[in-house]
Amino acid sequence: MWCSTGTTSMLLLLPAALLIMDVIVVENIYLLVLVTLISVLQNAFFALKVEKECKFHDTNTPAFERVSCASRNCMDAYATFLAVMWCAGLCLSQAPAAFAGLIYLVVRHKYFVGYMGQSSQSTPGYLFGKRILCFLVLMCTVGIFNYVLVCCCGSNYKDYLETITKAASALLLIP
Amino acid sequence: MWCSTGTTSMLLLLPAALLIMDVIVVENIYLLVLVTLISVLQNAFFALKVEKECKFHDTNTPAFERVSCASRNCMDAYATFLAVMWCAGLCLSQAPAAFAGLIYLVVRHKYFVGYMGQSSQSTPGYLFGKRILCFLVLMCTVGIFNYVLVCCCGSNYKDYLETITKAASALLLIP
Amino acid sequence: MWCSTGTTSMLLLLPAALLIMDVIVVENIYLLVLVTLISVLQNAFFALKVEKECKFHDTNTPAFERVSCASRNCMDAYATFLAVMWCAGLCLSQAPAAFAGLIYLVVRHKYFVGYMGQSSQSTPGYLFGKRILCFLVLMCTVGIFNYVLVCCCGSNYKDYLETITKAASALLLIP
Numbered sequence: 133m134w135c136s137t138g139t140t141s142m143l144l145l146l147p148a149a150l151l152i153m154d155v156i157v158v159e160n161i162y163l164l165v166l167v168t169l170i171s172v173l174q175n176a177f178f179a180l181k182v183e184k185e186c187k188f189h190d191t192n193t194p195a196f197e198r199v200s201c202a203s204r205n206c207m208d209a210y211a212t213f214l215a216v217m218w219c220a221g222l223c224l225s226q227a228p229a230a231f232a233g234l235i236y237l238v239v240r241h242k243y244f245v246g247y248m249g250q251s252s253q254s255t256p257g258y259l260f261g262k263r264i265l266c267f268l269v270l271m272c273t274v275g276i277f278n279y280v281l282v283c284c285c286g287s288n289y290k291d292y293l294e295t296i297t298k299a300a301s302a303l304l305l306i307p
Numbered sequence: 308m309w310c311s312t313g314t315t316s317m318l319l320l321l322p323a324a325l326l327i328m329d330v331i332v333v334e335n336i337y338l339l340v341l342v343t344l345i346s347v348l349q350n351a352f353f354a355l356k357v358e359k360e361c362k363f364h365d366t367n368t369p370a371f372e373r374v375s376c377a378s379r380n381c382m383d384a385y386a387t388f389l390a391v392m393w394c395a396g397l398c399l400s401q402a403p404a405a406f407a408g409l410i411y412l413v414v415r416h417k418y419f420v421g422y423m424g425q426s427s428q429s430t431p432g433y434l435f436g437k438r439i440l441c442f443l444v445l446m447c448t449v450g451i452f453n454y455v456l457v458c459c460c461g462s463n464y465k466d467y468l469e470t471i472t473k474a475a476s477a478l479l480l481i482p
Numbered sequence: 483m484w485c486s487t488g489t490t491s492m493l494l495l496l497p498a499a500l501l502i503m504d505v506i507v508v509e510n511i512y513l514l515v516l517v518t519l520i521s522v523l524q525n526a527f528f529a530l531k532v533e534k535e536c537k538f539h540d541t542n543t544p545a546f547e548r549v550s551c552a553s554r555n556c557m558d559a560y561a562t563f564l565a566v567m568w569c570a571g572l573c574l575s576q577a578p579a580a581f582a583g584l585i586y587l588v589v590r591h592k593y594f595v596g597y598m599g600q601s602s603q604s605t606p607g608y609l610f611g612k613r614i615l616c617f618l619v620l621m622c623t624v625g626i627f628n629y630v631l632v633c634c635c636g637s638n639y640k641d642y643l644e645t646i647t648k649a650a651s652a653l654l655l656i657p
Contacts, residue, residue: 332510332572333626336573337629340573340622340625340626343565344566344622347562347565347566348619354608357608358608358609361607361608378558379558382558382561385561386561389561
């Protein structure tokens with residue numbers, strides 16, 4: 133008797149379950165989507181700078197080479213950044229991952245401006261935001277390790293880990 | 308009594324629920340996957356063009372520089388495009404997002420061919436498909452805004468928004 | 483009566499369902515996340531090589547151009563690789579997709595080392611890992627085709643397809 137009750141209620145509740153699941157999906161990723169959106173707008177800003185330099189000036193000037201190189205270095209690291217931020221957000225907790233992503237975008241903006249503004253030969257190097265990417269990689273590793281623990285030992289430390297991660301993400305603010 | 312009924316039926320239905328969820332997951336993304344696949348094939352086409360130019364000709368000819376630059380510009384924007392299309396598809400509705408993605412691929416093909424074919428100095432610029440990317444960014448924003456409304460006011464306008472988005476995506480066909 | 487029973491038990495089980503769903507989500511992607519993490523570490527290795535060459539040597543030497551070009555070629559293909567691996571993993575089965583991804587990373591490492599080490603003019607070309615990417619694209623196609631079959635005919639061949647894919651992925655080991 134209970135079996136048919138369960139099945140019928142399950143079938144009747146399927147549309148509701150779908151709606152709930154839809155909201156749950158968005159709930160788990162909306163901060164990540166927000167940071168992704170901001171990063172896309174920043175990419176558009178970089179691209180517009182290159183486009184402007186491309187149109188109004190000669191493409192062989194040092195200014196064009198500088199802005200093109202800065203934009204390309206940022207784009208080279210962009211796919212890596214997105215991948216690691218989304219993995220960290222999905223595996224462990226989205227709030228610290230999105231926060232770290234936001235700081236990364238600030239660092240990237242500083243890098244881009246620093247690259248463009250310099251008149252001397254020295255540039256700020258090829259890499260930037262190393263500390264933030266390390267933090268995100270660490271979050272992924274901890275998330276997967278926790279999943280392995282859940283499977284093997286049946287003990288779920290996700291709540292503790294989320295608290296620790298949230299506290300640790302504040303350390304990224306230290307310059 | 309009802310509690311145990313619910314729990315038992317839930318546990319008995321878990322495999323079925325897993326199977327249903329699996330189909331639901333694919334249902335929510337299959338159009339996005341399809342467009343991603345087409346974009347990957349297009350990337351392969353671009354890469355083969357570069358490879359061909361690289362092998363059979365000198366790498367210092369203007370033709371090689373042209374095709375290499377066109378391919379690089381397309382690749383620079385590729386991660387951005389993928390991120391924004393998937394976000395729009397997950398947050399709001401996959402059909403308009405996939406449709407916009409498809410039009411973007413057509414625009415990208417035109418851009419690539421236009422870049423390669425020109426013999427004069429002038430190139431089609433650095434950016435392309437701005438209108439489509441704006442549309443996708445707008446879709447993301449609306450999707451997140453709707454989620455905030457669901458959380459705060461409890462009112463879900465997703466059905467209206469999906470209808471409006473579908474109608475609006477047809478406007479992208481206007482050249 | 484059963485309806486209220488179902489609803490009440492559903493509401494009471496919602497936190498448990500959320501927890502289960504969370505574990506299910508991680509269960510379906512943890513191998514993909516692992517491969518993504520390894521690829522990120524490899525990207526960091528490539529970037530450090532470029533950074534090192536950039537800092538301690540002149541940026542106009544052939545060595546710098548070689549390592550910069552190798553890194554750029556790898557980065558150009560990176561977004562494509564990630565997209566196709568995740569699509570294959572989500573649409574069909576994550577184990578063969580992650581395995582193919584792992585082999586791709588080995589091939590990429592060989593390509594990078596081969597590009598850097600050569601002193602003659604000839605380079606290993608622009609493309610690499612074509613066979614693996616083809617395999618992943620095929621996996622996506624089969625996964626979507628299976629979903630269409632589920633919708634139209636109601637027959638689910640996923641189990642057979644997963645077994646075949648697992649067997650076929652072993653063929654990638656043949657050099």
